[in-house]
Amino acid sequence: MKTTVETKRLQGLSEKIFLDRYAWKNADTNETKVGDVVLVLTKDDPKFPAKEVGEVIARQGRKATVKTRSGEIVESDVEKLTLTIEKTPEEMWTRLANAMASVETTEEKQKEWSEKFRWLLDDWKLVPGGRIAAGAGASEELTLFNCYVIPSPHDSRGGIMETLSEMTEIMARGGGVGINLSSLRPRRSVVKGVNGSSSGAVSWGGLFSYTTGLIEQGGSRRGALMLMINDWHPDVLDFITVKQTMGQVTNANLSVCVSNGFMKAVKEDLDWELVFPDTKDPEYNELWDGDLDKWKKAGKPVVSYKTVRARDIWKTIIESAWKSAEPGVVFMEYYNQMSNSWYFNPIICTNPCGEQGLPAWGVCNLSAINLSKFYDEEKHDVAWEELGRVVRYSTRFLDNVIDKTPYHFPENEANQKNERRVGLGTMGLAELMIRLEIRYGSPESIEFLDKIYGFMAKEAYLASTEIAAEKGSFPAFEAEPFLQSGFMKNMESVYPEVTEAVRKRGMRNVTVLTQAPTGSTGTMVGTSTGIEPYFAFEFFRQSRLGFDKQLVPIAQEWKNAHPGEELPEWFVTAMDLSAKDHIRVQAAIQRWVDSSISKTANCPSDFTVEETAELYELAFELGCKGVTIYRDGSRDVQVLSTAKDEKKDEAAKAEGAESAPAASVGSAAPVAEAAAQAPASSAAETAAIGSLAASLPVTVTPQQANVFDKQYKSRPKVLRGATYKFNTPFGMAYITVNDIDGTPGEIFLNVGKAGSDVFAMAEALGRVISLFLRYGDHGNKVQLLVKHLKGIGGSGAVGFGPNRVESIADAVAKALELHANLLAEDEQAAAAEAPIAATTTATFPVIGSGHGHGSHDASAYTSKDLCPSCGSASLLNVEGCKTCANCGYSKCS
Structure with missing residues (x-):
């Protein structure tokens, strides 16, 4: 078999994830010496700490000097270093192989399976679950189970x-x-x-x-x-x-x-x-x-x-x-x-990510086969024979975890050893399908998924029956009721040899297959995660040299081989697919998964409530065990479910306009409709904003108040404005600029989900800008704002050339510029077109957005929030779990 990817030393984010999460740690950092590879704390922030990989170049007492991979020199206390015993994946693979083989009953078996497991792990053919990778052979206290x-x-x-x-x-x-x-x-x-x-x-x-x-x-x-x-x-x-x-x-x-x-x-x-x-x-x-x-x-x-x-x-x-x-x-x-x-x-x-349905005191026992390693280039097909061998070895690997892990609750141990539940999953599916030139979600892909996941299910079940013949079935096994489950009836209809083997040899594990999220491990390995398509093929990476456009390796590989050409149709991202495509893929795989699947059906922002209902019902009809959708921009806008009362709406609009002088984030609609469309989750926030006067100190004297009144322009009940639409590194932003006396007087920012840090900071920015625009006389305040906000960079950028948006602040500056130009060009026409109690909407092309297979960009990473690990605006909802596209942090692992 030939594969297009060779074993290489981990680099960049992959190396950082490996050393931080999975390599065997040395608890005594005082042993740090010159030449050691370490993780050094470069940002000592309690909420957003940052670490970099580096080499110790000097040591004096409790101080160490570290040169990071990027060339930065960092001085650090040795206590703040992460010192690992393992520096390479090869060392980890050897540790894991020996640990899992150690539960075999004879020395001969231990040697045999240590060699087989080492082959299995080599070059990331099997990627163990995070708890297994971090704990097996490194500690007798760490659980090897992910979830309960x-x-x-x-x-x-x-x-x-x-x-x-x-x-x-x-x-x-x-x-x-x-x-x-x-x-x-x-x-x-x-x-x-x-x-x-x-x-x-x-x-x-x-x-x-x-x-x-x-x-x-x-x-x-x-x-x-x-x-x-x-x-x-x-x-x-x-x-x-x-x-x-x-x-x-x-x-x-x-x-x-x-x-x-x-x-x-x-x-x-x-x-x-x-x-x-x-x-x-x-x-x-x-x-x-x-x-x-x-x-x-x-x-x-x-x-x-x-x-x-x-x-x-x-x-x-x-x-x-x-x-x-x-x-x-x-x-x-x-x-x-x-x-x-x-x-x-x-x-x-x-469990929290939904891939493992469990009984009381049940546990997850997870690892994933890296399907990207099983492309046979010569035959342009799956390397079926090698894949079958890997599935069989992986089943035994996970079964041995049950006997190797420590148990902290006797109830967990009793339950797990009674049913011996394991969950073998996959990653790299999207990469394999791209190499096979199969478009994810197409009818051809559904046939392919049925074939490959059916094949893996058959091999895994046969392996479990073979282990049962050698070591015994799980104690609660009873052949006839076991074979009456819905899953086994489906298995018998396609692979009768499996049910025959179960009757003859028994079954070692009550379940064998699970499709779990693999955000951290998949990012470390450098392939597509879980069963999901890629989120985007283009992205921006921040370095000491600024922002650089990068491609996912398989896309970069194709671009290098076909300079100047667009990516072909089988290169698709999550947002290129329809929500029904996602559900059909999930259903096709679910047929051959005896547990469950962690998957998100991504939907566009204009996906309707009726379409959502249709999708949930489709999932039930197709045999999915569960369904979760993620609508782009969820919770930014709430449509009222009650009948509209025009008189009440007008009163609410007038009251809201009077009481909220600054930004009220939470609506993509013009400001006059903000009160009617504010999300329910932000109602308390909106009420808490109140009037500016209410937020002033109670000690303000009448003289001070008079000075303020002269300097501060009060907000009329009715304003005219325009809404500008920009794609930013944080997702789509709707920026409403309203005018007072012919000049901008307030800014409304709608970006991020209600309750998120992005949402809160956008609200704060809008309120401060609005206060600045309406207080005092600073000459041309719009020009001053544009000067100070334009070009401010954040954790990423979207777009190119003059359309490049560096941050939310940069998008606000661009909106103010566009708005000022509109006013200057045709002030008379703008005034004539403004009806009473209405706000016009000027929607400009989305800056930095692309459509079609050749123009994927960072906009595919929509509705992002701040990562609690690295602080960047890279937190995405992937595989039913919050995952950081920048540092690999995963809420579920």
Whole structure:
């Protein structure tokens, strides 16, 4: 087999990620000596620290002098250095191979599998999950599992605190946690012990979310939390909309567990009962664990709290997902029908990224095959034989992890060793398909995906049966019920030899396959992550020499071979595809994945609520186990769902215009419509802004106030202005400039999501500029602003030549220039066209945007936020997880 990519020493971001996250660390930095390769802290900021790779060139006492890869000389205390025992991936591969082979029962087996695992890991054919890479063979304390699902909380104060303690302990060790809240009684239900009422399941979810935020701020590992609730729970509507109230649940992903019966009720427009067990039942405290079916089968009473139209709940889910990409939906009843553990261990929740549905005390055990390594250039095909060998070795590798990892909770150990759940996934799919000249999302790609993922499923299951014949099946294995799962019935219809092998040899693992996000590891390896297409082929990288345009390696390779030509049609990015393309790809792969998939269906900003509903329903019909969309610009604008009352709207507009003299961020519409279209999540912020007078110190004397009144231009109720549209490194910006007495008097900035740091800083910039424009006499204030704002650089740039936008501040300067030119060119015509109580909109071409296969650029990275690790505006929603395109930070790993 020939591959187009050879093993090379890691460089740049790849080397930094490897040394920072996965290389074996030397805890005693006092051993640092001249010549050591280290990570040095170049920016000692508690929120946005920065590290660079460098070599120690001098050491004196507790001080070390480091020359970074870019040539910078940094003086540092040795305590602030990251000193690693391993300097290269080859050293890590040897450590991991030996660690996983060490659980084999004989010396001969250990030697055999150490060599096989070393071959498997070489050149990144198998990329172990982050916890495995960091911990195996390096520590007897570090868990090798990424994520956990813990039991639904017992419905009592003690039970909730116990769940909180379990969650905290897991997160402190670097694991993410999933919790289903359906066991908690609904809001306002009676609590006899305290003669009061319950605050409800959603409020306790807020407690778990808040605690996750504390762990995120206090430790080097970020907490990751998934909260779920079942469709029958009386608090389900509160859960769906909770993120529209700022501050309630801010550190958790949300998903609703939807049943087949609910989807039938939606389709047929039936009523839906919201119910909960009768808490007066004498066995309630002893028996109730959140499983409503089990409660009913035991003959226990259920109380109906409310009857609603199923379509009303579904509509609320869809509208909320359209606004803010949450909640996601997990088709939990269908999931359990497909699950191999249906007969002994029901799935109750997923991990934070949604790729692994788990029972109570279940764990993720993850690694990914790098498909980009299996392109046979001579045959222009997949190297099927080598891929099959890698799948089989990888299955044993992950099975050995179960016996190698330390367990911090006996419940985790008992559950995992009873079912031996593993999750073999992939990365590099998009790169492989480009090399095969198959367009991601096309009908041809669906056929290819069915073929390659079916092949891997077959090989993985046969490998698990072979290990079972050698070492024994998982203890809970029963052949007939196992083979009755939905997944195994599908397997039998295509690969009957697999079911024959299961009957004959047994099965080592209850599940074998999972498609997890691989943001950090995929970035380190330098290929496409998970099963996603590339987000963009062009991007800008900041260096000591400024901003440089770079291409994804495979795109650069093609450009070098075809100078002057456009990228061909099989080079597609996430935003080139339709949302239905994303879902069809997910469904094609889901057929051959016995767990679940972490994938995001990217949608354009003009994607409608109706299209969102159609997409969610398509996902159910095609057999996806869940669905999450991300609409470009989600939460920047909210369309009201109630009927429009013209008189109330006019009053609201007038009141809003009078009370908000500076920027009110959150609407892409002209300023006169801002009040009507402000997102629900920013309502509290808008009210808090108030008038400028209210924000002045109460100690202002009458004389001071009079001076201020003379210098400050009050805002009329009706203003005329224009809105300018610019693509910036932070995503699309809508900049509204309104005039007072024929000159700009205020700026409205709409960029970033409500509640994000970008949103807040854009609001602050708009308010300060507006105050400057309307206070005092500084000559030509517009020219002065343009002079000081134009050319300010940030973490990236968009566009070329005169259309290049360096930052939001730079975009504001360009908008002010354009606006001033419009006023100067035709002041009379502009005044004549301005109707009372209306604002005109002047939308200019999006600067820096490109369409078609030859003009991909940084604009594909839309709706970005600040990365909590490096501080750059590079945080993206990829594979259902927040991932930094600059430093590789991942919320889920």
